[in-house]
Structures are given as structure tokens and as C-alpha cells.
Amino acid sequence: MNKELPPGLALQKVDERIMTLNVGPQHPGSGHMRIIVQIDGDFIVACDPDPGYVHRGEEKMAEYRNYITNIPHLERPVIHDSCNILYPYVLGVEEILGLEVPERAKYIRVIASELNRCVYTMYWLAIYGIFLGHSTMFMWPAGDRELLIDLLEKMTGARVTHAHFVPGGVRNDLPPNFEDVCLRQVNYFEKRIKEYAAVFYDNPILIARTENTGVLSREDAIRLGTTGSVLRASGVDYDLRKKEPYDVYEELDVHSNVMKEGDSYARSKIPWLDMMESCNIIRQALQKMPKSGSVRVKLKPNPKGKGFDSVYKRVESGRGSLGCYIVSDAKPEPYRVKLSVGSFRNLIALPYLLKGEKLGNMPAVYWSLNYWPVEADR
Amino acid sequence: MSSDSNNEQIETVSDAEPTSANISPGKEIELPKFEKELADKIVEKFGTRIKVAFVKPDRVRINVGRDDVKEVAEFLRDVLNFDHAESVSGVDYPQDKEIEVVYHLGSYTDPSLSRQILALATTAQREENPIPGNDATRLPSLREIFYSVEFHEREIFEMFGVYFQGHPDNRRLLLPEDWADLPPLRKDFAIKGR
């Protein structure tokens, strides 16, 4: 066992200039994690993120439940993005069980996943706004988000925890008249989020606070293995919906948003641009979707894998690439499930970005990483 | 059972799913071309020191001994342009007395590799009574080669007790500070009531 105590608990040597600060877990600007920062005056000299406050052992629990009963608890790490976090797991199980998904189900998945991405991003944007002391930017996204939650509620029956994706399709067909309502809501939603430019993204205060803070260069973004909006804000065009299209993304026209600056402003803008792209994708999917047909393959009870096999599937979630590594044996339970989540991968960038930054810029940098602590802890 | 012996056990991939293919002698399934070339390049360089476990569309998996893993990883980074690790997973195999660590490597810089994930698997010796950090369950750390594995390897250390030699920061990450039980993702750690 490692003898040394973690730095937060060990007695710190009191330096004349350096002071250690605990930010979190009880802090309005930290979320469910603790960041131990060492500051010299107002400048951060070192930062040690301490996640794990919501580590619930999902991966261990998954080894005791069969492929179907794993679904409800595996979506809990990101309950407001629950379709996307189930997506790689479901794709992996389909490969293990050798299932062919009906065409209509694939389109429903795409629609649900894009709606959910918007729901997640709106929540993230609301928190980002309130972190920066911009109360309007909490109220607007938090209110507009409910529009899409209504749609998803109509579609799946639950407000946030949908458990809608199952191996072999989706749980339910769309309700009658869903396409028209969806189109109308999405159009209105897009009109609304375009207004955010005036109140938030063109706001000189936001620009002054976020521009040139926490700059992540292209090389560092690649070296640190960041993903999603963090990566694309640093000028790497890598969106799995385009690079490795899963389900029916091949047939849809996906545009990925890239910015070169790599600062907090770029990182906060990319998800917003992505939401507009999501609206586009939903409209295309609604148009191309087969109007009728089955949405789910019937499974036998307790479906089993064929033998030792391992699959690694990944999708683009609201926080970046989300991978799921499943090792199966000839039992109804998976041998091992590993979720490689975007939040956990982006966390590594935090110490690098905060070094040399002012303490007041910490919320702007930290939350621009599109980080959801519960997901990172699993 | 490690995945070395996987392919003998996997039954044929069903005809309904022609996309997925395994290397198994006697089966006339066409291997994906690009992935085959990728695997061949590695085999050409390292010969029998590595073993190609499977070649599927977009996924290649190679098994490496723990002494060669650094060398292979360097080759993958410098010659084949894999530049980051997407995920590092540990898998515990009590029957084989080994803990497998799988690095899933990807590439952002090389457009031809953007679909590919290369799984680099290596195994550590498994102890019956683990003392994390002070027993033979050790592996060389890949942090110097792929910087992005830093937190992943810390996670593996606390979840499986695999000590990464050369990792600068082998501390707890997710578990509580006072965790004194077995590393929880080992198979002999049973959760309550199961």
C-alpha cells in the first residue's frame, strides 16, 4: 500500500508564499469533486484534482447483472445524457449477441441521442453561466431545456432516466404524431439558442473572462488524449459521428465544429454550435426515417455471449468520445464492463490548464472542460 | 482464460453478421484489408514476441509480454502514428493467475487511422494475497510514451493493485482514502449479498 497520504490529508509544509486551498466538495464552483490548488498570491502554481466522491462501482456491479438488467444502472452516471452513455454499451452487446437492429430503431436512436445531447449541453451551459456569475444564462438554458425534456418524456416515458436503448433496438416505438411535434419544438429550440449569442457569447464580460484563459495547444490536446469539445476547440477535427459513423450517421450530413483558439471561450462555444448541428441532424433523421416498421428485435430471456470475446465500441456523446469495453464469456452476465468516459479523459487536462492561471479564472477553465464529475467517477 | 486462447473458443461468427471476422484457421472469412496490413506491420517488426489476437473491422488486438510492452508501444507511437490512449482497462483472470491490462490506442493526427482502435494487451502476474504496490503485480508504465494514460493507470492501480513502474504518481484516485480491503475490481472481491 502506498504509505504517503494524499496531499489533501497530509500535513502540508507551510511555505512562506505558497498556500494550499481546498476547493470542494462543498463549494458552489466545484460540483461533486475536490480540486486541491496551491496558490502563490493570486496565481495557481499547482493543482491536484481529487475525483471519486461519486464513485459507485458501476463496473463491478455490471459483472453481477445480466446484459439487460445492466441498462438502468449504467445510465446513472450521466442521467441527463442517458441515451448517449447507453449507446456504446448497447452497440457492444449487439455485437456480442449478434443482433441486427431494425432500420427504424436506428433512426429513433439517432434522434433520441441528439435530443439528449442538447439536454445535456443546456444543463452544462446553465451551470457554466451561473459559475461565471451570469444569472440570465442559468435561467434561459434551464428553461429551454424543458422543451426537449418534454419531447423525450413523450418518447420514452421518463424525464431524465430514459433507459430507452436496449440491445436490438429501442424500448418503445414513437408515439403518434411525434414527428410533427418534434420538428416544431426543434425549430423553436434552434431559434431560441441563436439568441444566446447576444446575451452570452457576444457579451464583452464573458469574452474578457474567458478569452486567452486556459489555453490548450493543439499538440497538448492530442498528447493529453482529450476528447470532444475540448479537442475540437483546440483545432483537431475529430468527431466520431463523422470519423467512425455508427448506426445511421453515415447517411446523415454531419458537420463538426472546430475552433483554433483552444481557450475557454472556444471550449464554451463549441458545444453551443454542436447543439445547432444536432438540430440539423434531427431534422434530417426525421425526414429519412422509415415511417413504420419494427423497432426492436425480440430477445430470448437471459441472452448469452458465444464465448470469450471482447468488443470496444465508442460513440460521440455530449462530453466527447465515450467508449465501452465489454469482455463476455458464455454466461448471461458480462465478464467485465469498462466505461471510458469523456469526462475522465478530459480531467487530465485540468492541472495543465490551471497552472499559472489566476484563481478567479478557475471556474471558467474548469467548467469549460465539459466535465461532469459523476460520469468521471462512475 | 486469457484472450490468447480466445479464438479457439469463439464459435463462428453468425452469417447474419458478415462484418465481423476473426482470425481462425480454416475459416474462409475475408479479413479487412487495412487492418490486416496494420497487424502485418507489427508482426513483421516483432515476430513471435507479439501475438495478434484478432483482426476485426476497425479493431486490431495484439497481446504482448510485459517486458516488451514499452518497446511495442514506442513502435506504435513513432512508426504507426497512434498518439493517444482512449482507455486503459484491467481484466482479472483468476484461473490463469494473471491480470490483463488493455490499452486502447487511437490516433488524432493520422486521418487514415481515425476509425482504428488498436488494443494493446499485456498481463501482470496475479497474487493470491495482494499487497498493492509491494508485491509482484507490476507492469512498466506507458506514461512516458502515451501521456494520456496517467489517470487511467492510477485507476488500474487502485482497482486491481497493478503497480506501474515508472509512473510518477501512483496514488489513490477514486476510492476513499481509508480503503483497506482488496482492490475492488478483482474477481475475488465479492460485493455484499452476491
Place this chain on the structure above:
Amino acid sequence: MLKDLITPQNANVFVGKLGDILEKAIDKPLGYAINWGRIWSLWPVHIETACCSVEFGAASSPRYDVERFGIIEAFGSLRQCDLIVVQGTITRKMAPRLRLVYDQMPEPKYVIAMGACAITGGLYFDSYNVLPGIDGVLPVDVYVPGCPPRPETLIQGCMLLQEKIKRMKARKYV
């Protein structure tokens, strides 16, 4: 005579006794006034423990607008809070911190257990790192079931707490 009895050493005791006598004399109206004040200033500590915080945040959104009941206002310092909403799963790493936060809050303080995980452990009943409910850590006033509870349920839970405070004896903490 009274002057001789009161010394600087026992002044506190006398003031306390005087308070008791006063309160016994005008218990009902004073108690009502104190409770009334507490009901409309239920400010929660800002501590998120798990995923129920998403619905907690949604409760402050324009559609649900929980602040119109004077209850859950986003607020910074725990030294001035009197409500702690435990938003979901308590892991073994979080439990000591949660108790630490609770101990630092001034009396009177109330606890709402939000979500199935905070009540019994919920979906994570067999996880190795999750407490089976927070009853062993904090004294709970109101349980709000759901996984996660809808914002309406949370609002109802808060209103139940208000009802409860209305019927509590205000003297307990005076």
C-alpha cells in the same frame, strides 16, 4: 437584591432562565413567529453528492421556480444555511465530508433525503462504495422518493418540511 445575585460569571445563566420564563409565558405567539421565520428562509447548503443534483438544478429553472416558495435559493456559505438536501448517493468517500458539513451548520437545521439512493441505497444497494441510506450519517426530516425525483416531488418534499416545522416546538432550539 437581584443585583447582588447576578455576577459576571452567572449572567449567562440568568439571561437563559429569563428567556425560558418569557417563552413559557408567551409560548404560542412567540413560537409561531419564530417558526414562521424559519419556514420562509429554508436556505440549502450547496453540496452536490450525486446525480439528483440535475433535478435539483431543474427545480430552480423558470418552469418549476422553487424560489417562489421561499425555500431553495442558491446560496453560498454553509454558516448561514439551515437546510441540507442530500442529493442522491452517498459514497464512503463523501460520507465523512457530509457529516462535517452538517456539523458546521448552525442550529436549527433540517435534512431532506432526496432520491432512492439517499433513502435506502436505491439501485446501488449492493455496491461496495455506497452507503445504504443516509440514516446512519444524518437525522433525516423528510424523505423524497424517486430515482431521480421530479422537481415537483422535491417541491412537495420541501412543503412537507414547512408543515413539519410549523408543528415543531420552536423552544427546542431557543
